[in-house]
Amino acid sequence: MYSIEANQLTKQFGEFTAVDHICFQVREGEIFGFLGANGAGKTTAIKMMSGLLLPTSGTATIAGYDILTQSKLIKKSIGYMSQKFSLYGDLTVFENMQLFGTIYGIPRRELKDRIMASLRELDMDKQANTLVDSIPLGWKQKLAFATAILHRPKIVFLDEPTSGVDPIVRREFWKLIYQAASKGVTILVTTHYMDEAEYCNRISIMAEGQIKLIGTPEELKQQMGVDTINDVFVKFVKR
Amino acid sequence: MKELRMILKKEFIHIIRDKITLALVLAMPIALVLLFGFTISTDIRNAKISVLDQAKDSQSKLLVDKITASGYFQVVAYPENEVEIDNDFKNKGIKLAIIIPPHFEDKLSKEHTANLQVINDVSDLNVASILNNYVRAVVQGYTEEYNQDSQAGFDITTKMLYNPESSSVYMFVPGIITLIMVLVTALMSSITLAREKETGTMRMLLITPVKKIHIIIGKVIPYMAISFIGTIAILIISVTVFKMPINGSLLMLLILCIIFMLTSASFGLLISSISQTQVDAMMITMMGLFLPTVLLSGFLFPLNSMPMVFQVLANVFPAKWFILAIKDVMIKGSGIFDIWMYLLILLVMAVVFIIFSLTRLDKRN
Numbered sequence A: 001m002y003s004i005e006a007n008q009l010t011k012q013f014g015e016f017t018a019v020d021h022i023c024f025q026v027r028e029g030e031i032f033g034f035l036g037a038n039g040a041g042k043t044t045a046i047k048m049m050s051g052l053l054l055p056t057s058g059t060a061t062i063a064g065y066d067i068l069t070q071s072k073l074i075k076k077s078i079g080y081m082s083q084k085f086s087l088y089g090d091l092t093v094f095e096n097m098q099l100f101g102t103i104y105g106i107p108r109r110e111l112k113d114r115i116m117a118s119l120r121e122l123d124m125d126k127q128a129n130t131l132v133d134s135i136p137l138g139w140k141q142k143l144a145f146a147t148a149i150l151h152r153p154k155i156v157f158l159d160e161p162t163s164g165v166d167p168i169v170r171r172e173f174w175k176l177i178y179q180a181a182s183k184g185v186t187i188l189v190t191t192h193y194m195d196e197a198e199y200c201n202r203i204s205i206m207a208e209g210q211i212k213l214i215g216t217p218e219e220l221k222q223q224m225g226v227d228t229i230n231d232v233f234v235k236f237v238k239r
Numbered sequence B: 001m002k003e004l005r006m007i008l009k010k011e012f013i014h015i016i017r018d019k020i021t022l023a024l025v026l027a028m029p030i031a032l033v034l035l036f037g038f039t040i041s042t043d044i045r046n047a048k049i050s051v052l053d054q055a056k057d058s059q060s061k062l063l064v065d066k067i068t069a070s071g072y073f074q075v076v077a078y079p080e081n082e083v084e085i086d087n088d089f090k091n092k093g094i095k096l097a098i099i100i101p102p103h104f105e106d107k108l109s110k111e112h113t114a115n116l117q118v119i120n121d122v123s124d125l126n127v128a129s130i131l132n133n134y135v136r137a138v139v140q141g142y143t144e145e146y147n148q149d150s151q152a153g154f155d156i157t158t159k160m161l162y163n164p165e166s167s168s169v170y171m172f173v174p175g176i177i178t179l180i181m182v183l184v185t186a187l188m189s190s191i192t193l194a195r196e197k198e199t200g201t202m203r204m205l206l207i208t209p210v211k212k213i214h215i216i217i218g219k220v221i222p223y224m225a226i227s228f229i230g231t232i233a234i235l236i237i238s239v240t241v242f243k244m245p246i247n248g249s250l251l252m253l254l255i256l257c258i259i260f261m262l263t264s265a266s267f268g269l270l271i272s273s274i275s276q277t278q279v280d281a282m283m284i285t286m287m288g289l290f291l292p293t294v295l296l297s298g299f300l301f302p303l304n305s306m307p308m309v310f311q312v313l314a315n316v317f318p319a320k321w322f323i324l325a326i327k328d329v330m331i332k333g334s335g336i337f338d339i340w341m342y343l344l345i346l347l348v349m350a351v352v353f354i355i356f357s358l359t360r361l362d363k364r365n
Helices: A042-049 A071-077 A093-103 A108-121 A137-148 A167-182 A194-199 A217-224 A229-238 B002-017 B019-039 B058-069 B082-092 B104-111 B125-150 B169-199 B201-207 B212-240 B250-274 B278-296 B308-314 B318-332 B336-361
Strands: A004-013 A016-026 A031-036 A057-062 A078-081 A155-159 A186-190 A202-207 A210-215 B047-053 B073-077 B096-100 B117-120
Touching: A004 A042, A016 A042, A016 A202, A016 A210, A031 A042, A031 A167, A031 A194, A042 A057, A042 A155, A042 A186, A071 A078, A078 A137, A078 B201, A093 A108, A093 A137, A093 B002, A108 A137, A137 A155, A137 A167, A167 A186, A167 A194, A194 A229, A202 A217, A202 A229, A210 A217, A210 A229, A217 A229, B002 B019, B002 B212, B019 B169, B019 B212, B047 B058, B047 B082, B047 B125, B058 B073, B058 B096, B058 B104, B058 B125, B073 B082, B082 B096, B096 B125, B117 B125, B169 B201, B169 B212, B169 B250, B169 B278, B169 B318, B212 B250, B212 B336, B250 B278, B250 B318, B250 B336, B278 B308, B278 B318, B318 B336
Parallel strands: A031 A186, A031 A202, A078 A155, A155 A186, B047 B073, B047 B096
Antiparallel strands: A004 A016, A004 A057, A202 A210, B096 B117
């Protein structure tokens, strides 16, 4: 059984088709890269899959739940982190995690232990009572990821999680992603960085709302006859 | 329940950690009520006038005594003719002149009538009409006494209901309470919701299984609480400093205020549900809610004298109903049976606004 299964998923805004009959499957524990230029339809696709937006036609199942009828159950089984850093700056690290943990229904006693364990893994346990506004961006991104997986979701959507972050923190961030995937969490990640695409198990390249290419990085490189995903992308755009 | 508690906690943290806004929101009611109380007062004391007494008999002197004793006027000159009166207006800064005709006493006793002439400086219309009313009141008082003495003619007894001293405090306190509540609850709740949209935390919240009504309650309750503190402060100042009475039950008054805060806060949410940024929310609140509240609530300008369109439009804004109700409770001492309709209107408005905001939050289509 697949973790994510999209079938002819389509979203139209008036005349404009943002997502155009996309079909793809993602296995459990897989890291699936969602590539494409801005406006290619990645964010709209993620919004539909996470229950923020209803599709115009087509369907998808997320962790086995139908996005048309079971959005409540989907919301409980996914985690989400957006390109825009979006924890509360005037709350402390601990308060942020406590807020989202409580919303996801983690029992209070367990919540505190989980937060502290998670912060220790990030080596941020000393910052528990620091206001989020006053920690560096890279740490904020790691914190946002830790918060997104605190309730142990089956699937995590990462919408350009590393944009604006320096290369060292990006590498650390990908370590976290691998760690989560090794525990069986399915990761769907969008990114601008082509080197990051190489880290994914499989990638898809979207344009004009459609998935134009899909496969493992190796397959795509062979298919296009080039050495890097960057070249795949360049060649694809020129085509 | 745990979820709602946590969301409320988060909102209170937002308020408490934003020290400047908190200070502003708490100090503003007190500053505003003092400002209005001491500056907008429409009561005039010791206005300068001159009196041209062409009779100089015992009755005319009695009338002049009455005028000076009223406290409203201070006679600064006794001109001899009308030319001098003109000079008094220009040089002595008098606001009003009274001319008592010759043979005043004779005319009163024989013809039972006499014409007083009052000359006004109408360069300030408000002052002129207020002073004119004062003169009328004083002369009326004088006439009544005269008639009683002479056992002749008719007798008018005026009883000033609900505001025996014609104090302007009675007008502005309900108005100020309204403004404060609208400003704090509607503006603050609309801005904080718009801020969450702007920073992206709203999307973060909406992607979680959080109940949307909890988000709404979280935005309403804390600002109602803050604004309630402000309302209490205004009431205390109004009663102690400006001698505003609370003739109805205090409990009724507080319930009324809480309901109005609920309506205002939900109006704020309605505004933020149609705006994307904090600036949008602020502009829409100012133009779409605050201005109409000042202009169309009947607080500064009487609704009856407005064109029909505005009188109808005024019904849409909660402030009108609240001011009607709060005046009834504070001044007339009305109870629930007199104002239940206003309360019902305010509650229905709140429910409609909240339902609309909820559907806007849940725009999955």
